[in-house]
Amino acid sequence: GQSLEQPSEVTAVEGAIVQINCTYQTSGFYGLSWYQQHDGGAPTFLSYNALDGLEETGRFSSFLSRSDSYGYLLLQELQMKDSASYFCAVYNFNKFYFGSGTKLNVKP
């Protein structure tokens, strides 16, 4: 089976840095993606790691350690518009398995 664990909620202030962790157990693994979803909206793609290491895309970075079955999403220079839910998702055997999501609250 598949399981992904991430914190249910994180709060941070505007301008700060926040890290959202994701640990997973899966039979078969091709990569780990991160998605952002605002309330009532569609999930939107942020980042993907197929290999170990850090991927940087603007204010967002994502890290993967395949040996530790662990990844994280790092958000820098937080803005109010970053308040949303963030999902890690494991890709294997043709499909993504999503975690339950981390609700990020950004306060002024």
Added chain:
Amino acid sequence: GAGVSQTPSNKVTEKGKYVELRCDPISGHTALYWYRQSLGQGPEFLIYFQGTGAADDSGLPNDRFFAVRPEGSVSTLKIQRTERGDSAVYLCASSLTGPRNTGELFFGEGSRLTVL
């Protein structure tokens, strides 16, 4: 259109009724997914199409659920004899070939199904 389009955006039905949800993927995308999302949860995989065929339908919860993609573009998710537990947002996503290399799916806004 530029993005994935889903209709209806909202559907309210009575227990036992039949429902169809439609997905129009991004033009040229061969991979199409259906997911279901309940409040406070992550998307749950239902079915994956590559072209016209269902490459993986292991997520369909039971035989009341069925999906088609007859011409390799638009897909319809069909739910028979709806139950209150079917209430959720049904998300459709597409990818150019398959997301293995890029990890990216393009999601629609979803169809919110409420079964009374």
